[in-house]
Amino acid sequence: MKPLGPLMLLRPQGGHKRLLRAADGFYHGLHVPVTVVDHVANFVLETDKPFIADPTTYFFVLRPERLCDADKKAVRPWLLRLAKGFGAPFEVALGRRALVPADFPEKGNATDDAVRRVLTHQKAKFLGQMNLPLEPYYAKYALYGDSAPASSSPPPAGPAFLVPPYFPFRNVEDPWYDLDLRLAERALSVREKGERIAPVIHLDAVALEDEAVVDRIVADYRARAFDACLLWVNDLPEDAAPAEHLRGLVRLVRGLSSGGRQVFKLYGGYFSMLLFAQGLTGFTCGLGQGAWKNAYAFGPGGGAPKPKFYVPALHRSMELANAERLLREHGSLRCPCKACRDVYGSNIDRFAAMGEDGHCESHFLYARQAEAKALLDRGVDSCLTALTTTAGKFGDNALVKVAALRTWREVLAPT
Ligand SMILES: [Zn+2]
Numbered sequence: 429m430k431p432l433g434p435l436m437l438l439r440p441q442g443g444h445k446r447l448l449r450a451a452d453g454f455y456h457g458l459h460v461p462v463t464v465v466d467h468v469a470n471f472v473l474e475t476d477k478p479f480i481a482d483p484t485t486y487f488f489v490l491r492p493e494r495l496c497d498a499d500k501k502a503v504r505p506w507l508l509r510l511a512k513g514f515g516a517p518f519e520v521a522l523g524r525r526a527l528v529p530a531d532f533p534e535k536g537n538a539t540d541d542a543v544r545r546v547l548t549h550q551k552a553k554f555l556g557q558m559n560l561p562l563e564p565y566y567a568k569y570a571l572y573g574d575s576a577p578a579s580s581s582p583p584p585a586g587p588a589f590l591v592p593p594y595f596p597f598r599n600v601e602d603p604w605y606d607l608d609l610r611l612a613e614r615a616l617s618v619r620e621k622g623e624r625i626a627p628v629i630h631l632d633a634v635a636l637e638d639e640a641v642v643d644r645i646v647a648d649y650r651a652r653a654f655d656a657c658l659l660w661v662n663d664l665p666e667d668a669a670p671a672e673h674l675r676g677l678v679r680l681v682r683g684l685s686s687g688g689r690q691v692f693k694l695y696g697g698y699f700s701m702l703l704f705a706q707g708l709t710g711f712t713c714g715l716g717q718g719a720w721k722n723a724y725a726f727g728p729g730g731g732a733p734k735p736k737f738y739v740p741a742l743h744r745s746m747e748l749a750n751a752e753r754l755l756r757e758h759g760s761l762r763c764p765c766k767a768c769r770d771v772y773g774s775n776i777d778r779f780a781a782m783g784e785d786g787h788c789e790s791h792f793l794y795a796r797q798a799e800a801k802a803l804l805d806r807g808v809d810s811c812l813t814a815l816t817t818t819a820g821k822f823g824d825n826a827l828v829k830v831a832a833l834r835t836w837r838e839v840l841a842p843t
Contacts, residue, residue: 431456433804434701435710436796437480437692439718441732445471447715447786447793454793457588459694459712462513462550463506469554478588480658480712481550482694484510485593486630486723488518488527489604494726495522513549514593517542527595529603532611543614546593547623551586589626589656590619596630596662596723600644609648616653624655628694629680630723633664636676646683656690656709663722666699667744667832674699674839681708695721698743699836701799705808706840716745716792735788739763740795741818742828748788752779754827765794812837 435456440448442465448455457478460468464481472479487495487507497504503523511522516538517531532539592615597604612627619625629649635641649657659680664673685691685707693700696711697719703711713719716738737751738744741761746754755762756776762768767790772778782788803811815837819830 433800434704437712439712439714442468447789451793454797462553463510481587483546483591486595489595491526492523515545529607540614540618543611544618547590550590554586589624592627594628594630598632599635600641626656626658627654628658628660630660633661633673636673642676642679657684658692658694660694665720666697671835671839678706681706702840715789735783737788738792738795748783765791767791767794
């Protein structure tokens with residue numbers, strides 16, 4: 429059974445726990461890095477929702493100095509723990525050099541062992557957290573439709589899908605492309621009974637420009653019995669992406685999902701919601717930010733990101749000060765949700781308080797729920813028409829920036 433609308437898997441931070449405990453009906457699941465701190469891992473289990481524990485193996489292709497703490501010139505402790513969990517070749521390379529495809533030889537057992545450990549680490553991380561009974565985990569398979577494991581034994585507690593090690597690739601000629609596919613294939617053979625495998629296809633946006641490349645990726649991944657595919661187009665903000673990249677993404681989603689395979693996009697926004705009509709099962713996102721991600725931008729940590737305000741009619745987030753200017757200028761862009769009513773209501777002078785106490789995040793959840801309801805009640809064509817109406821109403825203006833709405837409409841218009 430196909431879900432009625434796109435599934436949204438949130439990427440929570442520690443500070444979101446209180447908010448999300450009260451927002452059970454606002455999201456379907458969670459996407460966390462396997463390195464997540466214990467109290468967030470506990471929270472993930474407590475929600476009793478499906479989750480993905482991303483192995484984040486892409487860190488290991490960065491130059492060693494990028495993985496060091498800015499001050500200490502030493503590898504960050506959480507990466508050391510991750511590498512220890514994964515073993516060779518991750519542990520051997522960390523701090524010395526970037527991984528290369530030759531670290532995963534085709535002959536011998538070393539590669540199978542590495543893949544097995546990456547999968548096992550995703551399960552082990554969550555097994556040790558809480559003494560929850562296994563029964564709640566049946567529920568998540570109901571959510572994911574009728575393709576639950578055929579095994580009669582209960583599914584193991586843990587992630588909804590296990591993710592094979594993956595690394596970003598530029599195009600299908602890139603040795604990392606072949607390696608990703610091979611590692612994902614190995615995951616199918618080393619998994620335990622009932623486990624579901626979902627490889628990450630972590631591609632450069634440039635690969636989306638060439639239909640032949642997209643079709644090759646579709647053919648390669650469709651030819652293998654993966655339970656789902658997770659797409660990560662590196663560094664592609666949907667609200668700034670050129671039409672040709674979004675067109676390639678649509679082609680990729682349609683191709684991968686044809687025949688009913690589940691396809692999720694990692695780091696998505698409203699465009700990803702609309703991709704539901706093209707076959708996308710769901711997407712992951714932060715609470716009002718993190719709608720895209722660049723694996724290569726990893727550097728010295730700068731603490732928690734500042735809250736941003738999601739402007740519902742424009743379907744994108746902006747800095748609070750810019751959002752305030754915009755809402756002062758265009759009263760029609762103000763939001764009637766409970767969070768907004770409680771904080772600023774009709775008095776825009778109080779808007780700055782949205783930056784405190786999770787109000788922006790709470791507002792985002794309401795706004796996203798309204799978007800989902802509109803998609804469900806009125807259908808995608810009506811949502812596309814609304815994009816044109818909004819774009820027409822505001823015209824081009826440095827602050828409003830409606831060009832993305834036109835691009836989305838153009839790319840997704842029925843042909
Ligand atoms: Zn609101």
